[in-house]
Amino acid sequence: MATIQVQRKQLNFWERIYLPEIFRGLAITSGHFFRNLLFHGLRAFGLKQFRGAVTIQYPEEQRPLPLRSRTRHRLTQREDGSPRCVACMMCETVCPALCIYIVAKEVPDPDIEKAPASFDIDLGKCVYCGFCVEACPEDAIRMDTQILDIASYSREGMMYSMDDLLHPEKHANRILVDPKRP
Amino acid sequence: MDFFPAALQLTAIFIFLTGVLSLAGLLTWVERKQSAVMQDRIGANRARVFGLRLFGLFHILADALKMLTKENFIPKNADKFLYQIAPVISIFFALIAFAAIPFGDVLQIGGYQIPLQGLDINVGLLYIFSMLSIGVYGVILAGFSSQSNYSFLGGLRASSQLISYEIAIGSSIIGLVMIYGTLNLNEMVRVQGRYFWGWLPAWGIVVQPAAFFLFLTAAIAETKRIPFDLPEGESEIVGYFLEYSGMRFGLFFLTDFLETILVAMLAATLFFGGWQVPGLAGDGFHFANAAWPLPSIAVTLLGVASFACKTVFFCWFLMTIRWTLPRFRYDQLMRLGWTMLFPLAMANIVVTGGVMLLLNR
Numbered sequence: 018m019a020t021i022q023v024q025r026k027q028l029n030f031w032e033r034i035y036l037p038e039i040f041r042g043l044a045i046t047s048g049h050f051f052r053n054l055l056f057h058g059l060r061a062f063g064l065k066q067f068r069g070a071v072t073i074q075y076p077e078e079q080r081p082l083p084l085r086s087r088t089r090h091r092l093t094q095r096e097d098g099s100p101r102c103v104a105c106m107m108c109e110t111v112c113p114a115l116c117i118y119i120v121a122k123e124v125p126d127p128d129i130e131k132a133p134a135s136f137d138i139d140l141g142k143c144v145y146c147g148f149c150v151e152a153c154p155e156d157a158i159r160m161d162t163q164i165l166d167i168a169s170y171s172r173e174g175m176m177y178s179m180d181d182l183l184h185p186e187k188h189a190n191r192i193l194v195d196p197k198r199p
Numbered sequence: 200m201d202f203f204p205a206a207l208q209l210t211a212i213f214i215f216l217t218g219v220l221s222l223a224g225l226l227t228w229v230e231r232k233q234s235a236v237m238q239d240r241i242g243a244n245r246a247r248v249f250g251l252r253l254f255g256l257f258h259i260l261a262d263a264l265k266m267l268t269k270e271n272f273i274p275k276n277a278d279k280f281l282y283q284i285a286p287v288i289s290i291f292f293a294l295i296a297f298a299a300i301p302f303g304d305v306l307q308i309g310g311y312q313i314p315l316q317g318l319d320i321n322v323g324l325l326y327i328f329s330m331l332s333i334g335v336y337g338v339i340l341a342g343f344s345s346q347s348n349y350s351f352l353g354g355l356r357a358s359s360q361l362i363s364y365e366i367a368i369g370s371s372i373i374g375l376v377m378i379y380g381t382l383n384l385n386e387m388v389r390v391q392g393r394y395f396w397g398w399l400p401a402w403g404i405v406v407q408p409a410a411f412f413l414f415l416t417a418a419i420a421e422t423k424r425i426p427f428d429l430p431e432g433e434s435e436i437v438g439y440f441l442e443y444s445g446m447r448f449g450l451f452f453l454t455d456f457l458e459t460i461l462v463a464m465l466a467a468t469l470f471f472g473g474w475q476v477p478g479l480a481g482d483g484f485h486f487a488n489a490a491w492p493l494p495s496i497a498v499t500l501l502g503v504a505s506f507a508c509k510t511v512f513f514c515w516f517l518m519t520i521r522w523t524l525p526r527f528r529y530d531q532l533m534r535l536g537w538t539m540l541f542p543l544a545m546a547n548i549v550v551t552g553g554v555m556l557l558l559n560r
Contacts, residue, residue, distance in 0.1 A: 036412065039524065046523040050237045057236070072241040 082163050087147045089164040090138055092182040093157055100183060101157040104133045108149035108158055116142035117149060133179060140167055141175035158182075204311040212317050215302050216294075218507070223456040226514060228259050233515070234522045266449035274346050274442050281344035286443065286450035289337025293457040296330035299323035300464050301385040303474050303503040307495045315474075315503065316385060323384035324376070327465065328369060331421055334454070335361045338423070338430060341451070342439035353439030356529065357423065357430035363536040364420040364427075370544035371413035374551035375469055378406050388473030392480075400477045403470035409547050411470045413540055418462040419520060420536070424455060426524040429532055463513030464506075471509050474502030 031037045056069035073080050082088065093101045104121035122134035149158050162185040169175050181187055228243075232255060235242025246257035273282055301323075303315030320326060335357060342354015376382060379390045393401040404411050420427040431438035440451045467473060478484050479501060483492035493501070527535065 039520075042523045043519055046237045047519055049239060050233065050519070053236045053239060069236065069239070070241045071239050074241070 076166075079165075082165075084161070086163075087145050087150075087160040089140070089162045089167055089185060090143075090149070090158055090160050090177070090182055091162050091185040092136060092179065093159060094183060098183075100133060100136070100179065101155050102133050102136060103129060103155055103157070104131045104136075105154065107152040107154065111148045111152040113146060113148065114142045114144045116140070136179040136182060138177050138182065139175060140177055141169075141172055201311070204313050207306075207308065207311070208313050208315075211303075211306070211313065211315055215315075215317075216297065219297055219457070219460055222460055222510075222514070223453055224259050224263075226456040226459065226518075227262060227452075228256060229514070229518060230521075231255070231258065233518050237519070237522050263449075266446045269445040271445040271447060272442065276346040277442065278344040278346075281340050282442075283447070285337050285341035285344060286440075286447045286454075287337070288340065289334055289454045290450045290457065292330045292334035292337070293454045293461065296327045296334075296461055297457075297464075299326045299384055300461075300468065301388055301473060302464075302506050304499050306499045314385070315499070319383075319385060321381075321383050324372070324382045324387075324469075327384075327461070328365070331458070331461070332361070332365055334458075337451075337454070338439050341443065342430075345439075345442040347442050349436040350439050350441045352436050353430045353432065353441065356432070357439055360427065360429055360532060360536075361421060361423075363533060364417045364540075367536055367540035367544055368414060368417035368421060370541060370548065371410050371417055372469060373544070374410050374547045375403055375407050377548070377551055377555065384468055384473075388468060388475060391472040392475050400472060400475065402472040402475070407470070407547070407551070409543070411466075413544050413547065414469070415462075415466060417536075417540055418465065419517065420532075422455060422458040422462055422517075424459065424517075425521045426526050427532060428526060429529055432526075459517050460510065460514060463510045463517060466513050467506060467509035473509075474506040476501055476505045 053069035056067040059067040060069065095101055102119075104119055106119055106121070109117040109119050116139040118135070118137040118139070120134040120136075121131050124130065124132045145160070147160055150160050164185060167175075232242045234240075242255060243258045244252055244255040246252070246255060246261045248257050251257075273279060298317035299320065301314075301316040301319075306313040306315055318326070338357040338361075339354045342350045342352070342357065345351070375387075379387045381387060381390070391400065391402050395401055395405070399405060423430050428438075431440075440448055443451065478486055479493075479498060481495065481498060483490060483498065
């Protein structure tokens, strides 16, 4: 069996008597302490360019996510507000978690022919693989709402109807993406 | 004894004790906030009363409310009496140790002499150390009576650690006792009012610098806080108070902070001149070529303020140490105590004795 000999750094005399290293550590931590205290103070007096902390106060603030991160689904809309979905069942077929439920209906427009009567996603089952987005031939489903805080008190609450999916702002704490964006 | 000075002294002691307890409460907030600022975080700031946040100061109240309203759990097989009395013992002895701390010079009001000290006894230093030692019983009993292996381990560690460091802390200040020639804490502070070469105050840190580091190290070990928090050992055994909940746990928690304050006050008293202010004598400030006379009451109150400032500084310093250093391993802890601190303290005594002999000749 292969072994790796780890060469531990030999401590010199000043490191072995411990006290100078403690003072170095204290200098580092107190340096941070006083610098941050000064920055907090300057901020309190309105000088906003100083930040004494790197904290993002989560529910109120959120770190911007990368554009391609897969977040809560939405259904894109046509000009008139109807869903772009043509109920081809591609996403429902490809979904490995079997969490998409589509009921199709007929529409008189010969260019469209089919549309969903209902389009439900059970987010309690969804694994966020993004296959539905890749399978969609109409660019009708996307996962770019940037909404991550999905929570509910019941399993039923995790079922998102077509209306919820067309208007992602309804269940979100904040809106990052305009749902009308094509 | 007259009624008036007794009442005045009681008032002073009451204010002092209130200050100590408020500071202990405040330290729970300081611990969270200071660690946050040191680590580039913000820290607890969510508790809000009428939209006021006050830098998270309401978390002290929120903590107290939480502790008081939580279930007071007693394990099924625990020794009920010892289990319930342990936190009380712990905090009781931490509190009465403050009695011997001189927080000011003798206050002179209308011909009365009011000592600003709860208990002016000749063996004040020994009294404080003995109270600290008896306080260990609370910790040991808590670990022993909980009927939990982890608590038991915590209690065992506490007993061996605290007894080991008691020896180091005791021998570290003997050099100081030799120089001051007294065990009376108020006398010790008075002796520190002298000056070397007319400007350098003869504080303990000047005459016994090595003893200060030994004392501080051993004293931090006595408070059972990081880097010496083996009895607690949060990440491995949770500690001697594992089974405690509610305010009984709160008492242990408060004891830690009270001991921190006690150590801060001891360090200020023994090594940083207690209530002495550099340049301030009994009748006002005296500098090299200038004098600024002050009434006696003002001088005494300045002394109290100076003592409070030193205490707060040391509380801050102990917090900084607590949030800077990692924890010792148990064998390292014992090695540090027995093969480093204790022999060094002994060497300090010998050197101090030799220097005193040379200087007196």
